[in-house]
Amino acid sequence: MATPPISYGVTMNTLKSRILNPAQTSIYSVIINPPIKPTTSENKTSLAEYFKGEFGQTFDTTLMELTCVEASLPGSSLATIETMDYMGVTEKHAYRRLYDDTVDFTFLTTQDSNYQQIRFFDSWMRYITREENRFLAEDNFYSRVRYPKDYQGSIKISKFEKNLGSGFNGAVPILIYNFVGAYPKSVNSIPVTYDASDLLKVTVSFTYTRYYIDKQLIVTDNAAGSTDTNSNSPGVPENNSTVTNSNNSRASWRYSAQELDRIRGAAAAASLAGSPLGQRILEGNTRSSTANQIAIDTYGRLTQ
Numbered sequence: 109m110a111t112p113p114i115s116y117g118v119t120m121n122t123l124k125s126r127i128l129n130p131a132q133t134s135i136y137s138v139i140i141n142p143p144i145k146p147t148t149s150e151n152k153t154s155l156a157e158y159f160k161g162e163f164g165q166t167f168d169t170t171l172m173e174l175t176c177v178e179a180s181l182p183g184s185s186l187a188t189i190e191t192m193d194y195m196g197v198t199e200k201h202a203y204r205r206l207y208d209d210t211v212d213f214t215f216l217t218t219q220d221s222n223y224q225q226i227r228f229f230d231s232w233m234r235y236i237t238r239e240e241n242r243f244l245a246e247d248n249f250y251s252r253v254r255y256p257k258d259y260q261g262s263i264k265i266s267k268f269e270k271n272l273g274s275g276f277n278g279a280v281p282i283l284i285y286n287f288v289g290a291y292p293k294s295v296n297s298i299p300v301t302y303d304a305s306d307l308l309k310v311t312v313s314f315t316y317t318r319y320y321i322d323k324q325l326i327v328t329d330n331a332a333g334s335t336d337t338n339s340n341s342p343g344v345p346e347n348n349s350t351v352t353n354s355n356n357s358r359a360s361w362r363y364s365a366q367e368l369d370r371i372r373g374a375a376a377a378a379s380l381a382g383s384p385l386g387q388r389i390l391e392g393n394t395r396s397s398t399a400n401q402i403a404i405d406t407y408g409r410l411t412q
Contacts, residue, residue: 137266138176138213142167142232143291146258155259159231162240167228171221177309178214179265181285182207182319210293210313211263217308229292229312235259236291256289263287263314279325289317 118126145154156167184207188200215225234240236259237251267283293315298308 131267131269135267135269136179137264137268138173138179139169139264139266140172141169141262141264143257143259143261146254155232155235155261158235159228162231163222163227165222165224165227168221168224171218171224172215172228175216175218175225176213177216178212178311180212181265181267182211182287184208184319207316207318210315211287212311212313214309214311217310226295226298226310229295229310232259232292233295260289260291260317263290263316282324284322284324285319286322287314287316287319290314291316 142155145157146152153161159165159167184205186202187204187206188202191199191201193199217223217225235254237253239251264287265285267285268280272280272282291314292312294313296311296313298310300308
């Protein structure tokens with residue numbers, strides 16, 4: 109008997125476990141890596157050095173990550189060609205993968221950073237064409253574009269969920285889009301008006317050669333028995349997390365276990381020393397020797 113082309117349905121518990129935990133659009137991270145020091149051009153000045161020489165600022169990767177208020181996960185398609193290998197039958201065969209022309213990022217502009225979100229991408233584009241501010245106003249101004257390898261950088265868009273760092277599931281999947289050969293193609297115009305004030309944002313369109321998706325699993329220390337189960341940590345985990353990639357290699361996500369132990373130990377010591385009871389515990393002046401020994405052992409274990 110043939111199987112009917114319909115589903116008999118699922119139980120309510122299966123339905124809840126399968127579809128009631130959707131991914132959210134507001135939890136992501138964008139890391140922009142500018143090009144490194146050029147190797148093919150006569151001028152060996154890197155983009156970071158160029159930007160610092162123009163404005164006396166250092167490119168702040170963390171600032172860009174925090175102020176990127178909108179991004180797009182890219183798409184792709186397959187280029188096809190029509191063939192008629194059989195009479196009356198037209199088929200389409202794929203011969204190449206096509207990527208979106210650009211990917212857009214919107215940044216919130218901050219005044220205390222001297223409008224770095226605008227200045228940096230403008231500097232990147234001027235760096236590509238070798239434009240310098242002191243020559244732009246001259247009548248005999250000219251420009252000469254650098255070699256692609258000298259101005260192309262890379263971008264990572266990481267898509268994760270709120271359980272990253274909570275450790276409830278042990279290994280948490282994270283979706284990472286890696287853009288190869290990326291650089292800003294255009295900076296959109298930014299309207300200013302005397303109407304009601306709004307946040308000043310800048311949208312930058314990046315072009316790139318290709319992208320690939322790297323699936324990684326974030327293994328948190330909660331899977332090893334930690335009691336820190338803060339489910340409201342949507343960003344980079346503050347606990348000890350390890351990245352496991354497709355090659356089964358392991359590397360620290362942000363901090364090593366030793367660094368976290370030192371940080372937590374220092375915080376515990378400061379907390380104990382800040383209270384009279386904590387000072388008495390540390391000095392061994394409590395009446396209960398058992399409680400005193402427990403406190404000393406705990407303090408020593410956190411600060412070792």
